[in-house]
Amino acid sequence: MNKFVILGAVLGSAVLLSACEEKKPLTPEEVWHGYCTSIGNAARSILLDRQNGIEKTAAVEHASKLTDPTxxxxxxxxxxxxxxxxxxxxELxxxxxxxxxxxxxTDECLATPYDKDNLPDYKQF
Incomplete structure (x- = not known):
């Protein structure tokens, strides 16, 4: 019984330590994929806003605050x-x-060519 407790503690410690390990930097392709996922989520949110009665002028005004051109x-x-x-x-x-x-x-974004050296600055959505 004590062997299982000790084994569990050792395995648990190993899992915790591996979670603290530094993450490898993302490749430009991984960054672009994450960005495009965020664009898809934004499209979903824009649609949800429209379904909930947000007027186009309010959506355009909110979008005008974006600073990244892409x-x-x-x-x-x-x-x-x-x-x-x-x-x-x-509503259907x-x-x-x-x-x-x-x-x-998301698919449209993924199909868009991008500059690996000048990726958009974004916060995950």
Whole structure:
């Protein structure tokens, strides 16, 4: 019985120590993938805002505060796409529609060429 307690303590310590280990730096591709995931999440949020009655002018005003040009370009495009979507279709399976907009925005971003030496500055969404 004591062997199992000691073994458990040793394994637990090993797991804790490995969690404290420094993470390897992300490659530019991993950074871009994370960025594009955030763009997809932003598209989903823009759609959710529209479904909840946020006017386009408020969305545009909020987006005008973005300082990164790449992010602003993607977010502005998503605002245009979301607010061009027919209003009578917004409530037909909200979750599926949000997933669709998220996936399309992520895929569009991933397909966009990017400069490995000048990646956008963003906070994970």
């Amino acid at each position: 992010t602003k370009k993607f977010v502005d495009a998503q605002i245009e796409k979301v607010y061009a979507y027919p209003a009578n279709q917004l 399976d909200r979750d599926a529609l949000m997933a669709k907009f998220k996936k399309e925005a």
